Amino acid sequence: MNTASAAPLTRIQRRNRKLILEAALEVFSQHGFRGATLDQIAAEAGLSKPNLLYYFDNKEAIHRSLLGDLLDSWLAPLRAIDPDGEPRAEILAYVRRKIQMSRDFPRESRLFANEILQGAPRIEGFIRTELRALVAEKAAVIRGWAQAGRIADVDPMHLIFSIWALTQNYADFEAQMRMVRGPHSDPFDGAEDYLETLFSRLLAV
Amino acid sequence: MNTASAAPLTRIQRRNRKLILEAALEVFSQHGFRGATLDQIAAEAGLSKPNLLYYFDNKEAIHRSLLGDLLDSWLAPLRAIDPDGEPRAEILAYVRRKIQMSRDFPRESRLFANEILQGAPRIEGFIRTELRALVAEKAAVIRGWAQAGRIADVDPMHLIFSIWALTQNYADFEAQMRMVRGPHSDPFDGAEDYLETLFSRLLAV
DNA sequence: ATCATTCTTGACTGATTGGTCAACTCTGGT
């Protein structure tokens, strides 16, 4: 039961791998890589620790598998920005996609945040190559829009970073928001409208 | 060498406590509470592990001491918002104070971020009481400004959260920004101007 | 110079960590 082999997965393999990754996501996203333990993940998954290590080579392999799945879906919303689209609509749609990801996959967002806080040791390659290239490409698109006077003249890099910060914030700092706003509050309430207003006014010519 | 006693600190005590807290900040802010080890902190501080425990009761006492120092300075910039000041200037000054804190104390920001990501178990009390009360107070001030038509009509809660997200972002995700923007870049370059533009346009009536 | 106090640490402990292994049970094709 090693890494990627050509053998087709059995029904049991599919079920247990999913159980493990689901449990690991819960634990890693809350405690980070070093703070998480295999015993905790095993307990959360309802499996024995040796059984975990039957499906994954070691602790890092589980973590790597989670990050791999995550990074794919992380690029998609940014990649979907259409250079030939209506500039303001494209950017606002990107904001909307990102905040929906924070709402639907908050633990994935926190897993990512934990990794960055630790200096991104395990995804440095991804960030320096794929993410960097994609950001450079889309920043050029946005710069073009600004120079053509179709949106306000803002620094594209800061714009992209601010979109990340504002959207992921709702997932990463959800605990704080709930505590500050009270027990019966949903941090996402009004978030989409607020961010649409914010970026609309920022980009208006 | 226990907790808070009335005894005055000696020269050696002051020096070593500072060494320990400095080292602990470095380690805790990168790995979180559970991911950090006393051996690591001891090595970073250049002291032996038993010596660490001569100055602090246990691992948690070191962490608590760091957070305690932090939370004091965390409230100050928000508290400084003057209800009788010029609304837009007050809010922009707050943004400026926050981003300067991110620039000057990035590790403190990451320590805080780590704590929130883990569900804020050790500062839940602080958030639910002091921070919550202060946020409610300042949100009321901002709401008053909006209703008086002195700034645009935005949700004060979302406004405050977005200021936190955008400013702390430069410290918490600094590693990612450096990797995306290249080796010779300073993430803070242009950040202050960008945020001033962003919030100016958001709040303009 | 004396000496009580403060400071320091090597050697330790029991608990927990990631990971192994041999023996076991279950599954599905025949």
Place this chain on the structure above:
DNA sequence: ACCAGAGTTGACCAATCAGTCAAGAATGAT
């Protein structure tokens, strides 16, 4: 019903963890 391979786990291991302790070294007031 059989059985080869897939799946499972109790018992274990070495390493690391937070924390203890007794004994020694440095300090500073007299």
